[in-house]
Amino acid sequence: MSLLNRRRPRLRNSDPDVRAEAVRELEKEEVDLLTAVAQTDTDIRVRRIAVKKLESPRHLLEISEKDEDESLRAFARARARQLLVQIGCDNRDVEESQRALGLLEAPADIAAVADKAHFDDVRASAFEALTDDSALAELVLRSKNPELRSRALARIREPDALKSIVLAEDSRDLALAALGQLDDIAALETIADHGAVGKTVRRQALAKLEKLVPEDHPIKVRERDERFKEILKQVNALDQSGDADQITELETFVSQWDALRVLSEPSAALVEPFQKAQESIRERAEKLAKRDQQKPEASHGDNTKGDSAETEPAPADEERLALLRSVVDLPEGDLEKTLEAARTQWNLLGPSPDDTLTQRFEAAIAKGENRLSTTKKADERGRALVEFLEKAESIVKGGKLPASMRDWQKLARAWPSFDGIADAESKARYARAEAVLADQKEKQRLDRDAQDQAALSDIQAHLKKMAELAAMDVVSIKQAEKELRATQELLKAMGPLAPSVNRKKIRREISDAREKLFKKTQETRDIEEWKRWANADIQNGLIARVEALRESKDVPKVAKEMRDIHEEWKKAGSAPAQKAEELWQRYKPIRDELKARCDEFFKKQNVERGVNLEKKIALCEKVEAQKDSEDWNKTADAIKELQNEWKTTGPVPQKKSDAIWKRFRKACDHFFERRKEHFGDLKGERDENFKKKEALCETAESLRDSADWTKTVAELKQLQAEWRTIGAIPRKKSDQIWKRFRGACDHFFDRFKRRDEVDAEDKLKRREELVENAATFAAPDPNEPDAVAEKVNGLWTDWKGLGRLPDSGRDVQTRFEKIISELVGKAPAAFANTDLDPAANRKKREKFVTRLESLVSGFKPDEPSTGERDELADLAARLKDALATNTIAGAKSRDRGQDWKEASVEVRRLRTNWLRVAPVPGDEGRLLGERFENAYRDFFENKPTASR
Numbered sequence: 001m002s003l004l005n006r007r008r009p010r011l012r013n014s015d016p017d018v019r020a021e022a023v024r025e026l027e028k029e030e031v032d033l034l035t036a037v038a039q040t041d042t043d044i045r046v047r048r049i050a051v052k053k054l055e056s057p058r059h060l061l062e063i064s065e066k067d068e069d070e071s072l073r074a075f076a077r078a079r080a081r082q083l084l085v086q087i088g089c090d091n092r093d094v095e096e097s098q099r100a101l102g103l104l105e106a107p108a109d110i111a112a113v114a115d116k117a118h119f120d121d122v123r124a125s126a127f128e129a130l131t132d133d134s135a136l137a138e139l140v141l142r143s144k145n146p147e148l149r150s151r152a153l154a155r156i157r158e159p160d161a162l163k164s165i166v167l168a169e170d171s172r173d174l175a176l177a178a179l180g181q182l183d184d185i186a187a188l189e190t191i192a193d194h195g196a197v198g199k200t201v202r203r204q205a206l207a208k209l210e211k212l213v214p215e216d217h218p219i220k221v222r223e224r225d226e227r228f229k230e231i232l233k234q235v236n237a238l239d240q241s242g243d244a245d246q247i248t249e250l251e252t253f254v255s256q257w258d259a260l261r262v263l264s265e266p267s268a269a270l271v272e273p274f275q276k277a278q279e280s281i282r283e284r285a286e287k288l289a290k291r292d293q294q295k296p297e298a299s300h301g302d303n304t305k306g307d308s309a310e311t312e313p314a315p316a317d318e319e320r321l322a323l324l325r326s327v328v329d330l331p332e333g334d335l336e337k338t339l340e341a342a343r344t345q346w347n348l349l350g351p352s353p354d355d356t357l358t359q360r361f362e363a364a365i366a367k368g369e370n371r372l373s374t375t376k377k378a379d380e381r382g383r384a385l386v387e388f389l390e391k392a393e394s395i396v397k398g399g400k401l402p403a404s405m406r407d408w409q410k411l412a413r414a415w416p417s418f419d420g421i422a423d424a425e426s427k428a429r430y431a432r433a434e435a436v437l438a439d440q441k442e443k444q445r446l447d448r449d450a451q452d453q454a455a456l457s458d459i460q461a462h463l464k465k466m467a468e469l470a471a472m473d474v475v476s477i478k479q480a481e482k483e484l485r486a487t488q489e490l491l492k493a494m495g496p497l498a499p500s501v502n503r504k505k506i507r508r509e510i511s512d513a514r515e516k517l518f519k520k521t522q523e524t525r526d527i528e529e530w531k532r533w534a535n536a537d538i539q540n541g542l543i544a545r546v547e548a549l550r551e552s553k554d555v556p557k558v559a560k561e562m563r564d565i566h567e568e569w570k571k572a573g574s575a576p577a578q579k580a581e582e583l584w585q586r587y588k589p590i591r592d593e594l595k596a597r598c599d600e601f602f603k604k605q606n607v608e609r610g611v612n613l614e615k616k617i618a619l620c621e622k623v624e625a626q627k628d629s630e631d632w633n634k635t636a637d638a639i640k641e642l643q644n645e646w647k648t649t650g651p652v653p654q655k656k657s658d659a660i661w662k663r664f665r666k667a668c669d670h671f672f673e674r675r676k677e678h679f680g681d682l683k684g685e686r687d688e689n690f691k692k693k694e695a696l697c698e699t700a701e702s703l704r705d706s707a708d709w710t711k712t713v714a715e716l717k718q719l720q721a722e723w724r725t726i727g728a729i730p731r732k733k734s735d736q737i738w739k740r741f742r743g744a745c746d747h748f749f750d751r752f753k754r755r756d757e758v759d760a761e762d763k764l765k766r767r768e769e770l771v772e773n774a775a776t777f778a779a780p781d782p783n784e785p786d787a788v789a790e791k792v793n794g795l796w797t798d799w800k801g802l803g804r805l806p807d808s809g810r811d812v813q814t815r816f817e818k819i820i821s822e823l824v825g826k827a828p829a830a831f832a833n834t835d836l837d838p839a840a841n842r843k844k845r846e847k848f849v850t851r852l853e854s855l856v857s858g859f860k861p862d863e864p865s866t867g868e869r870d871e872l873a874d875l876a877a878r879l880k881d882a883l884a885t886n887t888i889a890g891a892k893s894r895d896r897g898q899d900w901k902e903a904s905v906e907v908r909r910l911r912t913n914w915l916r917v918a919p920v921p922g923d924e925g926r927l928l929g930e931r932f933e934n935a936y937r938d939f940f941e942n943k944p945t946a947s948r
Contacts, residue, residue: 016043035059091118105504107135115143133158159184176409228266239277396436466513470520480521538572539583546590555601613652623667690729700744774819817919825921836918852935859942896944
């Protein structure tokens with residue numbers, strides 16, 4: 001008979017109304033009956049009544065998962081949550097409260113326990129388990145515990161949650177604290193524009209926005225517009241005061257205005273009033289300055305007229321005027337004492353007959369006192385700023401971050417009042433302190449993320465472990481039970497997780513994984529029980545195999561089979577308890593009998609192996625005696641013979657086998673490694689010689705195109721000498737490296753034999769480069785010709801520095817002179833008094849042409865006389881030649897060929913000098929060149945033939 005049938009016949013009545021009334025009459029303590037009705041009754045209304053009376057969270061949670069009606073499942077779930085929160089918060093049993101907390105999943109329920117739980121440990125566990133930012137925000141807004149609110153606020157990361165706190169929080173301190181953690185621009189803009197938020201909070205939001213948004217953002221533009229308006233208001237007030245002496249204050253406002261204009265322009269409605277007020281103040285200041293200058297001059301002019309003694313100022317007025325000027329021009333020093341002394345001195349002078357003078361003095365004193373008051377206030381503000389910055393720096397140096405945040409938020413509200421007077425260094429100090437706090441916040445966030453990630457990783461590791469165990473074909477029951485216990489503890493003490501993690505989903509995954517593993521464990525227990533019965537058959541078969549070994553004569557095979565059978569016996573595991581002892585008593589005697597036979601056999605075998613050991617020890621000693629030999633080939637053959645003998649010697653005792661082999665192998669290896677090293681050293685030496693010769697090749701190749709003939713010849717000979725001192729190299733590389741070295745040397749010495757031609761070719765190449773450079777020059781600027789003239793002169797100097805031009809370079813000479821001539825001809829005045837001076841060079845070349853033509857005329861062949869004038873010219877030429885040889889008679893008697901030869905020396909010298917002189921521009925230069933070339937050609941064409 002079921003529980004319902006036994007206890008309450010009405011509960012099984014077919015009428016739902018009767019059953020419903022019976023459920024209402026049940027006491028709340030009758031949990032089993034209420035649970036049975038809630039789980040089994042067919043009518044949903046009856047089940048709902050039972051659920052409503054049921055106060056067991058565990059049973060309610062089961063109903064919330066299994067009932068077929070969704071609305072009833074939701075109702076049961078809500079009842080379970082309500083009861084779990086109550087249990088978590090009551091003061092009856094701390095462990096029961098902790099268990100109730102472990103079953104809660106909704107962030108709002110966990111937040112309620114964190115806020116209202118009686119036990120501190122339960123509140124702490126609930127707070128650590130709370131990771132949802134929305135629930136944390138509700139905790140900040142609803143809790144009456146200030147410390148809990150601050151801790152919850154410090155853990156919130158989502159901008160929307162922080163924004164909701166700022167907009168809804170009546171406490172300005174908490175609102176500012178939430179604002180301090182908010183860096184989202186959209187959220188800050190909402191707060192800054194929200195009319196219901198306090199002014200201080202809005203200002204802080206605007207201040208944060210100014211640091212985050214770009215300069216063209218509407219927030220910054222609007223703030224600058226407000227600042228423009230404030231400056232205009234102050235300048236208008238200064239203008240309306242009529243105090244023109246405050247020109248310094250005006251300049252300060254103008255500087256602030258201009259600094260803002262760098263970022264953005266003010267509206268046109270502000271610019272014009274600002275300009276008018278500025279001009280009004282400056283005009284007033286100029287008028288007053290002129291009036292102060294004219295008064296002393298007017299007084300001076302009246303004295304010169306001598307009209308009346310009554311118009312002259314009294315000495316006391318002069319002292320008052322001087323005192324007035326001293327007060328107006330007071331420096332920023334000790335104003336207080338100076339003003340007091342000035343007032344005392346004024347009073348000693350007595351009443352002044354000039355009321356205007358007295359008013360001006362009082363105005364100057366008032367202005368000085370105003371300056372003094374401003375200075376004192378500035379000093380006080382400066383000291384307050386220093387204290388403020390020191391406090392800001394002390395806050396971020398030590399202490400826990402939540403305390404630092406609270407102190408900082410209180411301090412940050414005062415910063416806007418210092419922002420206007422703080423200099424760049426003070427702002428930098430405040431910014432550094434703010435940056436340190438931001439770094440601390442970021443570090444806390446990263447640490448919290450790391451903890452959340454570690455918790456999630458731990459959970460995932462357990463999930464993975466359970467999944468792996470559940471997926472095994474055969475799972476260790478001990479290991480599975482250990483993991484199930486660990487997972488149960490994990491569910492109870494689950495800490496905070498990252499906001500992005502679905503806590504409910506994680507708990508569901510853990511529960512599913514535990515259920516799968518539990519089922520697998522139960523299956524394994526059943527399988528183990530069946531295996532025990534199967535093991536009995538396996539052990540019977542092993543006993544039959546052991547009995548069969550009694551007939552075998554192959555003792556080593558018997559020993560091996562016995563080892564295998566015994567391993568299989570151990571692997572088979574236990575048989576059922578009632579058969580295990582019987583099977584073991586059948587197996588053990590036979591195993592002992594066979595083991596005794598094997599032991600006797602192996603004892604004899606050990607004696608034989610002892611003899612083999614002695615033989616191998618002798619072989620080891622022979623090898624060790626030869627291991628340091630340097631007769632490499634003979635010793636190698638001997639040791640190889642010993643190795644062959646070792647192979648033919650039988651086995652040794654197992655315990656000594658490895659040691660004796662290592663000893664023999666070590667001695668053999670020692671000799672053969674020495675032998676290998678010996679032959680390796682020879683190879684290494686040859687390789688090193690090859691590297692040396694390769695280095696000599698590289699050096700020779702670097703000198704093969706050198707034009708420093710003497711030095712390079714010496715260096716190459718030194719390299720050749722070094723080559724001969726280097727030893728042998730690998731044979732395969734010998735010929736190749738020698739050809740490389742010889743090729744580099746031969747290349748240089750071939751060039752050395754024709755070094756004059758090489759030098760000439762080099763100079764001709766350099767002349768070609770000069771021609772190319774000259775061709776790139778533009779014509780000199782008529783207004784600034786000196787710059788190009790200097791470059792052209794430099795080219796000409798470089799050209800002359802290359803020495804004599806070979807005949808093969810005549811074309812280069814012609815092209816270069818043509819370019820230089822054209823450049824000089826376009827601005828001849830720029831080359832005056834230089835090597836390219838056209839006038840000076842024309843005279844030199846005319847002189848060379850005249851001299852060459854005179855030499856040529858002395859060697860032209862005689863022509864028929866055409867008259868008296870030709871005869872006289874011929875006579876004059878011959879007389880001139882005769883005078884050149886100091887005697888007419890001598891001229892007739894000298895060999896004409898010898899004269900030509902001597903004259904050719906001068907002709908060549910003339911040509912050399914001709915080439916050293918810069919070309920003359922224009923047709924005149926061209927004609928001179930043609931005359932010179934024609935005369936030069938004629939001279940050599942008219943070479944006298946040898947007399948017979």
